[in-house]
Amino acid sequence: MKFSDGNWLTLPGFEIMSPVQAYDPRAKEKEIQVYASPRDLTPRWAMLDVPLLTVRLSSPMEDVIRVSVHHHKGGAPLKPEFRIAEQENTTVTTGLNEDELWIESGQLKASICRGGDWGISFYKGDKRITGSGHRAMGYITRDDGQTFMRDQLDLGVGENIYGLGERFTPFVKNGQSLDIWNRDGGTGTEQAYKNIPFYLSSKGYGVFVNNPGLVSFEVGSEKVSKVQFSVEGEQLEYFIIGGETLRHVLQNYTALTGKPSLPPAWTFGLWLTTSFTTNYDEDTVMSFVDGMKERDLPLHVFHFDCFWMKPLHWTDFEWDEAVFPDPRGMLSRLKEKGLKICIWINPYISEQSRLFDEGEKHGYFLKKQDGGVWQWDRWQPGMAIVDFTNPEACRWYGDYLRELVDMGVDSFKTDFGERIPTDAVYFDGSDPHRMHNYYTQLYNQVVFEVLEEKLGKGEAALFARSATAGGQQFPVHWGGDCTANYDSMAESLRGGLSLGLSGFGFWSHDIGGFESTAPADVYMRWAAFGLLSSHSRLHGNQSYRVPWLFGEEAVDVMRFFTKLKCRLMPYLFGTAVDASVLGLPAMRAMVLEFPEDYGCHTLDRQYMLGDSLLVAPVFSEDGQVDFYLPAGTWTSLLTGETVQGGRWISEQHGFMSLPLYVRSSSIIPMGAVDDKPDYDYADGLELHIFAPVEGKEMRVTVPDMKGNPALTVRALLQEGKLSIQVEGAGSKAWKAVLRGCMESLSVEGGQAEMTDQGLCVTPHAGISELKIRY
Structure with missing residues (x-):
């Protein structure tokens, strides 16, 4: 949202109060505070009829500084709020002298200038990384009485801004006006399903605006040397997040808002769906499944999209008996073929649904101001929306999911959650504007926790479309409605990379595109991309996505990359463990x-x-x-x-x-199995060691399917010889290698011998890849 008219003027209808003086600075044990005044308060008359901004700086964890600003603090408590994981016993130092008021946490320092113009500077070590200077912070009133809070942080020469959610606009966000407001707009517009008020700077810091409602960003677009963010109301809070590298910044951000959960290993296989508006029944489903097996195409998850339920009745959680007369038996038959099952759901209840009267009677839906049920006809006739701020509504909705899990369902595609009204009344009194983005967090959490309860910790996985900050805790997320062409394939990747820089560990997209039907070349190129993504799903709108409909070459391509992904699972699942522990995207x-x-x-x-x-x-x-x-x-x-x-x-x-x-200096562990993603990764493991560098240690950990270390491999090249050590429980065969059973060992690219320190390999001259297997 823009407030300025050029460099000197304010847009008509707005009035901006910006601080010029830091008054009454105070350095407490772990917090500093100052009153930001719009004029010099030295003469006593200046202290009359003056508005003040109260600015407090604190640290919830090492290398993170919180900036809290308010004009009037006496309003009603604001709900909902993001859950912030503050760390106890964070070492924080504060100080006050004639020149500055300062706070320091880890390598991060914030300093408020006491003399001259108002300003806050942020430092990493002794280097200034950004700051809020003259006329940057502001309290803004509009002619209609609406108030806003804003700040502007310096955007340096050559500095790039990334993140702000799954955005399909240009990857570098400089020059863009971006509203943090979830919308169902496809992948070809400035709208986004997953809006995250966090950005990452190429200078090595991040900024998280702690407001679940509408946050408006002007990234070098209103003031070309500033990143501006503004919110409605009387309060603004944001965090400056430091770290040694960009990786560490993301680790700190996800420590603050939640680490991604580790999806079960089976989710990394190939998913196939019925597609959306196609006609299908059990015979169709089985023809797809059997067709994949006949063509030696490994398939691991089958997904039933919307029409597993009766049309116009969504969501009622009942299989359409006219199409699926024996759903329990069908799911059992699919399970016998080795498949996991996912089904489509959303949080909207049609007036035709069997659940509507029950939900209305017990007050489980969002309400209008007059106490009636909030309804409209978009998507489903007379549609109501489940109120997940009501614990009883959560239990009620979850009980229907529990029945489906008992029937054989392993995962839910939690679609929608973006078109949430701002004129509704919530059970817990939450502000509907703040709930618009946050609604999806409650929705996905309810479904995720049902799966954890029924299937066990580490077995829950969603296929979710909408999200807000913290949503990374409930993976997996996919990129929404893309089109079957190269442009949309590229915009999908931009969205996924931006989401990864916003704290999300796992991401997928519709292979071949959702809208329209791809020509064979697009389908095959997208298949390679999709199977070298975190998660891989074939899905479309009005046509099926089984590969033989795109030609025999498409079958070969799908087979090749699916099997490659399965063999890469010791490496990929290790990457997934890193994502869940460190908060880094896969x-x-x-x-x-x-x-x-x-x-x-x-x-x-x-x-x-x-x-x-x-x-x-x-x-x-x-x-x-x-x-x-x-x-x-x-x-x-x-x-x-x-x-x-x-x-x-x-x-x-x-x-x-x-x-x-x-x-270079990489170890890629490759598995012995190429037809499924969930197996004993250590059994039959191959170690592929690439271009070792003299004196640089290489290391990789191969997990088991629960994410625990199975094998840790270390390798070091010294004086032309590569020493390799394998530690951990692992498999019996690798333990035998360590005991010197050379007859079970095969080495391509070098000569191997056993020493007291472990396996030693002398690479052949000019070799760039060693393959070691037993």
């Missing part, structure tokens, strides 16, 4: 891994899959792809070809290939 924008390389700061058509794999999807029919490799030696995982980085590369790829490169 699919990482290049700037996150290589912040020191300015060539990576704007890249949005490639990404790192975990620490070691670089993926550059192909966005053209002819297979031409241009991508950037940071400095170092990179080895193609598919061909073994070695390339020196620090430059742009141009390659031509067929449909069975794409740029998939491994960075």
